[in-house]
Amino acid sequence: MTSIKTPFTFVGGKVAATKDVATVINQKIENVLNTQKLERILNPSYGSTVASLINEIPDELMLVDAKIDALMDLEDGIKNATILDMWFDASSITSSDPTLNVYITYRLPLGVVQRSNIKIAVPGLITEDTIV
Amino acid sequence: MATEQTFNYASRTYSTIRQDLLTRANKVAPEWTDRDPSDFGMLFVDLWSYMGDILHYYVDRAGRESFISTATQRESLVAYANMFGYIPSGRASSIATVYIANSSSASSYSIPAGTKFSAVSDNKTYYFYNIDDATVGPSVSAAVTLFEGTQVVDEILSTSASGAPNQSYILGYSDADMKTTSVYVTEDGVKTLWLRYSSVQEIPKNARGFVVSLAASGDVRVTFGNRTNG
Numbered sequence: 001m002t003s004i005k006t007p008f009t010f011v012g013g014k015v016a017a018t019k020d021v022a023t024v025i026n027q028k029i030e031n032v033l034n035t036q037k038l039e040r041i042l043n044p045s046y047g048s049t050v051a052s053l054i055n056e057i058p059d060e061l062m063l064v065d066a067k068i069d070a071l072m073d074l075e076d077g078i079k080n081a082t083i084l085d086m087w088f089d090a091s092s093i094t095s096s097d098p099t100l101n102v103y104i105t106y107r108l109p110l111g112v113v114q115r116s117n118i119k120i121a122v123p124g125l126i127t128e129d130t131i132v
Numbered sequence: 133m134a135t136e137q138t139f140n141y142a143s144r145t146y147s148t149i150r151q152d153l154l155t156r157a158n159k160v161a162p163e164w165t166d167r168d169p170s171d172f173g174m175l176f177v178d179l180w181s182y183m184g185d186i187l188h189y190y191v192d193r194a195g196r197e198s199f200i201s202t203a204t205q206r207e208s209l210v211a212y213a214n215m216f217g218y219i220p221s222g223r224a225s226s227i228a229t230v231y232i233a234n235s236s237s238a239s240s241y242s243i244p245a246g247t248k249f250s251a252v253s254d255n256k257t258y259y260f261y262n263i264d265d266a267t268v269g270p271s272v273s274a275a276v277t278l279f280e281g282t283q284v285v286d287e288i289l290s291t292s293a294s295g296a297p298n299q300s301y302i303l304g305y306s307d308a309d310m311k312t313t314s315v316y317v318t319e320d321g322v323k324t325l326w327l328r329y330s331s332v333q334e335i336p337k338n339a340r341g342f343v344v345s346l347a348a349s350g351d352v353r354v355t356f357g358n359r360t361n362g
Contacts, residue, residue: 004173
């Protein structure tokens with residue numbers, strides 16, 4: 001199986017492609033999580049609510065909701081891998097680098113379990129100090 | 133011998149274009165088998181199909197505008213009529229005929245052109261005016277034709293006309309009544325009333341004539357002769 005490699009580039013006059021399954025799945029996970037619902041042409045259910053975290057400061061409850069939705073969205077959007085688990089690492093958010101780390105574990109068709117890491121930019125994290 | 137794949141010109145919607153593209157991809161790139169919506173190639177296929185669907189919509193719209201039975205835009209129909217030499221009548225004022233009696237047995241009574249009349253119907257006032265001078269003789273009544281609307285006089289179409297053939301001008305009021313349009317041309321300080329004809333071909337040579345027509349945009353256009361006619 002050959003897939004177009006992202007970021008989209010040309011190599012030797014041809015579109016860069018990859019046959020590495022892990023790379024392909026990583027790209028797909030990133031595509032699903034970074035696409036907001038209703039954003040895809042004529043496929044409004046494609047995408048994830050995780051992408052909308054960029055607009056608001058997430059709290060614990062919001063992250064739990066986002067995880068439940070994202071697991072279903074990843075299952076719908078990726079057919080050739082089994083999504084096993086997903087979690088957020090809110091400790092990665094700092095005032096100088098407000099980035100939310102998202103980890104996803106999945107199993108490839110041949111049974112190998114892999115872990116993917118996606119970074120989502122967020123405005124910050126709700127703490128006792130940010131609650132007004 | 134391999135045969136050329138025929139193209140299905142009936143595939144014009146998002147779903148059929150998408151299916152055609154994927155069928156084509158199976159032949160030219162058999163190694164690409166991933167059909168997940170998350171695949172970057174599938175995203176391209178979706179976008180191309182969407183663009184094809186939209187383009188077909190506009191192609192259809194443009195095609196429909198070419199036929200009287202399917203055109204929806206006034207501009208298309210007027211342009212189509214002009215192509216066949218048919219002159220749409222355009223907007224027309226309501227016309228009323230009033231009879232004015234002169235009670236005097238000694239003198240005539242003159243009604244100058246542009247005299248304003250009014251009529252009330254359902255508590256709404258409508259204004260009319262006459263476009264020709266009228267005279268009512270002693271102890272008789274005369275019929276006067278009135279046109280509803282607002283009289284526009286001395287609208288200047290051009291102050292520097294060159295006398296070149298086929299000059300045309302758009303009137304400032306797009307809802308002007310074409311049948312009551314008059315044109316005066318001032319030449320060497322002399323103001324002359326020109327005659328209105330239904331087409332340029334009908335204007336006699338060297339006659340001072342003009343044609344009023346409905347432009348495709350809906351505006352009223354005044355066109356002068358081409359030196360052969362008018």
